[in-house]
Amino acid sequence: MDPxxxxxxxxxxxxxxxxxxxxGGEYPQSTLHPTADFGSxxxxxxxxxxxxALGVFVVVETALIVAIIKFRDRPxxxxxxxxxxxxxxxxxxxxxxxIILIFIAVPTIRxxxxxxxxxxxxxxxxxxxxxxxxxxxxxxxxxxxxxxEMRVPAGQPVTLVMTSDDVIHSFWAPKLGGKRxxxxxxxxxxxxxxxxxxxxxxxxxxxxxxxxxNMRMRVVVEDSSGFAGWVTQERTAPAAExxxxxxxxxxxxxxxxxxxxxxxxxxxxxxxxLGPNLSHVGSRTTIAAGILPNTAExxxxxxxxxxxxxxxxxxxxxxxTEEELAALVAYLxxxx
Ligand code: CUA
Numbered sequence: 001m002d003p004x005x006x007x008x009x010x011x012x013x014x015x016x017x018x019x020x021x022x023x024g025g026e027y028p029q030s031t032l033h034p035t036a037d038f039g040s041x042x043x044x045x046x047x048x049x050x051x052x053a054l055g056v057f058v059v060v061e062t063a064l065i066v067a068i069i070k071f072r073d074r075p076x077x078x079x080x081x082x083x084x085x086x087x088x089x090x091x092x093x094x095x096x097x098x099i100i101l102i103f104i105a106v107p108t109i110r111x112x113x114x115x116x117x118x119x120x121x122x123x124x125x126x127x128x129x130x131x132x133x134x135x136x137x138x139x140x141x142x143x144x145x146x147x148x149e150m151r152v153p154a155g156q157p158v159t160l161v162m163t164s165d166d167v168i169h170s171f172w173a174p175k176l177g178g179k180r181x182x183x184x185x186x187x188x189x190x191x192x193x194x195x196x197x198x199x200x201x202x203x204x205x206x207x208x209x210x211x212x213x214n215m216r217m218r219v220v221v222e223d224s225s226g227f228a229g230w231v232t233q234e235r236t237a238p239a240a241e242x243x244x245x246x247x248x249x250x251x252x253x254x255x256x257x258x259x260x261x262x263x264x265x266x267x268x269x270x271x272x273x274l275g276p277n278l279s280h281v282g283s284r285t286t287i288a289a290g291i292l293p294n295t296a297e298x299x300x301x302x303x304x305x306x307x308x309x310x311x312x313x314x315x316x317x318x319x320x321t322e323e324e325l326a327a328l329v330a331y332l333x334x335x336x
Contacts, residue, residue, distance in 0.1 A: 028201040031174045035200060035221070038115055038177025038192035045111045049104055056100065115177065119159035119191040126150060128162040130169030130182040132208060133215040133310060134276055134289040144234045145265070147276030149284045151220045153227035154197050160190045167209065173202030173219045181206060194221040199285075210312035216290030234280050237267055238335050250324075251331025258318040258328075266335065275315060282336030288313075299329045 034040045071080065127138040128150075137150045152158045162171055164184040172179035177192050194200075204215035222230065244252060252269070255261060261270030267279040281287070284294050288310055292298035303325060306315040320328070 029174045029203060034175055034177065035196040035198065036176040036192040036194045038190065039175055041111050041115055042177060045107055048107055052100055052104055115191075116189075117191070119189070120157050123157040123159040123191060124152065125159050125161060126152070128160045128171055128182065130162070130164040130166070130171070130204070130208070130215075132166050132312070132314065133204070133211040135171075135204075135215070135217045136165075136276065142231055142235070144231065145277040146234065146280065146284070148216070148286065148289045149218045149220060151222060151227060151230050152194060153224045154194050154221050156224075157191060157193045162188045162190070168206050169204045169208050169215065170206035171202070172205035173200050173217070175200045176202075176219060179205045194219075197221050197223055197226075201290075211310045214289060214291050214310045218286065218290060230283070233283060233336070238269065238279055241269075244331070244334065247327050248331045248334045251327035251329070251334075254320060254324045254328040255331060258320055258324075259316075260318070260328075263315070278332065278335060280335055282333050296326075296329050296333060299332055300325055303328065 031039065031043065031046070034043045125140060127136075127140060129136040129138070135148050135150075136145070137147065138145050160171065162180065162182045163186065164182045166184060168184070169182040170179050171182050171190065176194060178190055180188050180190050182188060198221055200219045200221065202217040202219055204212055206212075208215065241249070241252065255266075255270070261272055263272040263275035265271050265273065265277045265279065281294070286292060287294045287298055288302050288306070291310060292302055302309055303318070303320075305317055306313040307317065
């Protein structure tokens with residue numbers, strides 16, 4: 001193979017490799033496979049713009065390459081002809097981009113209005129409150145308060161009414177749609193209808209301090225009976241004190257004496273408001289805004305050293321023995 005062909009083959013192989021890397025793998029926060037109407041609207045717009053951009057790219061690059069090859073300096077070639085302006089060319093390359101921009105602007109503006117429309121009558125409301133660094137989800141119509149894991153039924157419009165307790169955050173569950181700022185003293189809104197059952201990852205998308213990257217969430221979309229089951233479970237009061245095992249009862253005592261109740265609420269036991277509501281913490285799959293699995297090991301690791309797991313965490317490290325910690329973990333796991 002001559003060196004020119006070899007170079008060309010090398011470039012082509014590298015490009016193919018780059019393109020193929022986009023095909024494999026699990027990308028839980030990819031916007032390319034939307035699972036709600038909001039996400040699909042944005043995806044459609046994105047694809048429209050990509051096709052226009054691709055067309056422009058091909059036309060411009062073809063013209064460039066043709067010009068490079070056709071008009072290159074060759075030995076003995078005469079000096080090129082000097083041209084001063086061409087009215088036809090000038091008008092056409094002003095008009096063509098203007099027309100393309102209209103074809104991009106119209107669907108863009110239409111998408112902005114559609115994704116910001118008033119929620120339908122039957123929309124379920126979820127209040128989203130951003131905190132450094134976790135998400136609070138309140139269901140005013142259902143009387144449920146939870147954290148970091150939002151459950152919604154598939155096929156049902158959901159309206160998120162969002163505000164922040166401290167600094168500016170941004171709600172982004174890429175497969176469902178968004179993102180949208182979550183601001184103190186203001187209320188913003190996202191309305192979407194999830195169309196598939198599954199667990200969809202989300203993430204704060206506005207830099208909000210040292211643990212911005214640890215401000216994650218999950219949106220669990222269930223079928224209507226799964227969701228109804230969850231609602232029933234969340235509305236059931238935690239087990240009465242008398243029914244706890246001796247280790248769980250010891251854990252409740254630790255919860256009360258180590259100051260946990262100053263910040264956390266557990267229905268009928270504690271009423272703190274600074275940290276996540278723990279009434280049904282056992283029913284969540286993760287803790288600490290999605291950074292640790294909700295297992296005995298994960299809970300113990302978190303309570304032992306919150307700031308070590310999530311830099312800047314407002315939850316203090318409470319001194320306790322390993323035995324007290326194990327009891328506390330057992331108690332928290334009983335809250336499902
Ligand atoms: Cu909250 Cu970034």
